[in-house]
Amino acid sequence: MTTKATNIFEVHSRVDRKTREERNRHKGGVLWLTGLSGAGKSTLAVEVERALFAQGYHVYVLDGDNLRHGLNSNLGFSHEDRTENIRRVGEVAALFAEAGFVCISAFISPYRADREGARKAAGDSFHEIHVKADLATCESRDPKGLYERARRGEIPDFTGISAPYEEPENPKLVVDTASQDVTQSVALVLDYVARNLAFAETTGKT
Amino acid sequence: MTTKATNIFEVHSRVDRKTREERNRHKGGVLWLTGLSGAGKSTLAVEVERALFAQGYHVYVLDGDNLRHGLNSNLGFSHEDRTENIRRVGEVAALFAEAGFVCISAFISPYRADREGARKAAGDSFHEIHVKADLATCESRDPKGLYERARRGEIPDFTGISAPYEEPENPKLVVDTASQDVTQSVALVLDYVARNLAFAETTGKT
Numbered sequence: 001m002t003t004k005a006t007n008i009f010e011v012h013s014r015v016d017r018k019t020r021e022e023r024n025r026h027k028g029g030v031l032w033l034t035g036l037s038g039a040g041k042s043t044l045a046v047e048v049e050r051a052l053f054a055q056g057y058h059v060y061v062l063d064g065d066n067l068r069h070g071l072n073s074n075l076g077f078s079h080e081d082r083t084e085n086i087r088r089v090g091e092v093a094a095l096f097a098e099a100g101f102v103c104i105s106a107f108i109s110p111y112r113a114d115r116e117g118a119r120k121a122a123g124d125s126f127h128e129i130h131v132k133a134d135l136a137t138c139e140s141r142d143p144k145g146l147y148e149r150a151r152r153g154e155i156p157d158f159t160g161i162s163a164p165y166e167e168p169e170n171p172k173l174v175v176d177t178a179s180q181d182v183t184q185s186v187a188l189v190l191d192y193v194a195r196n197l198a199f200a201e202t203t204g205k206t
Numbered sequence: 207m208t209t210k211a212t213n214i215f216e217v218h219s220r221v222d223r224k225t226r227e228e229r230n231r232h233k234g235g236v237l238w239l240t241g242l243s244g245a246g247k248s249t250l251a252v253e254v255e256r257a258l259f260a261q262g263y264h265v266y267v268l269d270g271d272n273l274r275h276g277l278n279s280n281l282g283f284s285h286e287d288r289t290e291n292i293r294r295v296g297e298v299a300a301l302f303a304e305a306g307f308v309c310i311s312a313f314i315s316p317y318r319a320d321r322e323g324a325r326k327a328a329g330d331s332f333h334e335i336h337v338k339a340d341l342a343t344c345e346s347r348d349p350k351g352l353y354e355r356a357r358r359g360e361i362p363d364f365t366g367i368s369a370p371y372e373e374p375e376n377p378k379l380v381v382d383t384a385s386q387d388v389t390q391s392v393a394l395v396l397d398y399v400a401r402n403l404a405f406a407e408t409t410g411k412t
Contacts, residue, residue: 014252014267015259046220053221058264060305061220070327071297074290084280091277092298099266101305121276 020100024058027197028097030090030122031104031189034115034168035131036160037146038138040177040185044131045106047186052102052193060096062089063106077157083114090118097125102197110165127196129189130171133178135160172196226306230264233403234303236296236328237310237395240321240374241337242366243352244344246383246391250337251312253392258308258399266302268295269312283363289320296324303331308403316371333402335395336377339384341366378402 021027031048033041045061052059071088075081086109096103109115119126138160139147150158157163173192175185227233237254239247251267258265277294281287292315302309315321325332344366345353356364363369379398381391 014271015255015265019259049221053225059221060301062301065220066301066304070300071294074293087280088277088294092301094276095266095268095272095298096302096305098272099302099307 017098017100021199024100025199025201026057026102026193027125027199028100029102029125029127029197030093030097030118031102031193032093032109032115032118032126032128033104033106033131034109034128034171035177036133036135036138036165037108037158038141038143039131039133040175040182041106041108041131043182044175044177044185044189045104047182048189048193049104051186051190055190057102057193058100059102059104061104061106062093062096067092079157083111086111086114087117090114090121093118094121094123094125097122102193108159108165110159110163112166112169115168127173127192128168128171129173129175129192130168131185132167132174132176137178223304223306227405230306231405231407232263232308232399233331233405234306235308235331235333235403236299236303236324237308237399238299238315238321238324238332238334239310239312239337240315240334240377241383242339242341242344242371243314243364244347244349245337245339246381246388247312247314247337249388250381250383250391250395251310253388254395254399255310257392257396261396263308263399264306265308265310267310267312268299268302273298285363289317292317292320293323296320296327299324300327300329300331303328308399314365314371316365316369318372318375321374333379333398334374334377335379335381335398336374337391338373338380338382343384 017028033045035041042063045063049059049061067089071092072085075085086107089105089107093103093105115128142148146155147161149155150161159165173188175188177185223234239251241247248269251269255265255267273295278291281291292313295311295313299309299311321334348354352361355361356367365371379394381394383391
């Protein structure tokens, strides 16, 4: 009885990523959007999610909306906590990629070292996308009034004002939202996904 | 230009859970397996994942294998760290449920208060499943030799030996792995999922 039970509860292999991807007809991956506050990361993330979902992709956005009050609710705004915030996002994004999703993360993530951690978590599935707009453009948009508050000194260590933004050195894609509108910006990302994450369909093409 | 840019980068609504579930033809949810070490949580999780995947479900397992070295790599074994471990698992499981997955978590999670936190994160999508085997059975299996080490005093605060296991008071399902084999145990969970998470198909049934 004992021996039998031991054998019975031997662990079998999990459903692997390749099997998931074959069913989904696309690779899993992390689209890591990085850029200044106001550069358009959240908008781009949500619009790309909608478009990819409509195309049949399995896609999910990680951003402040679903992480701030949940997984990262016990983190503040110290440098250490911000690093831990990005570390957790990177690890969760990697899990979603492993589960076969195209996971879009939308966080300023101003430090190269933190983004490098996220890249390591996801491995080859990591796609860094620089959502790029100059500070003046971002500040003029200021959708949440944060730049104004930062200029008044009410928000310490605000990226671009009182804390650095370390631009990606070798991003997979740059989306310039200062000179392109949302439709153009979304199209660039969709094209990138089609080239890098879609499975080639064998029907109807030669 | 400024106004235009501001308007352009207005955030639209994300793909909501209902839309995801309709495409998947099943609800998202968290199957929270709790029980002693050796009760069979991991085996059950992996076997249920395989079976559900084969049935077309979107399903993913969270367990020590994919969390210990990633998201929870900066946690130790103090009571505080164990609580934080379960809190993070609960939050990530809730994200997977929100993304439309059946997320199976397989952790001892011995404390009611910790499981209650996971339940709150996932809301109505939380399904507590007690993977139940008496201590003697679990100890006789001892697949990783942990009970033996715990009895020798080499592992402090080991659930069932030197730390309590607080049984679920009102689990949605009890799977008795001491008296049932894996096939029977898996069938119980599959039946539960079919009754609680599957969408009723309208074709061919009256």
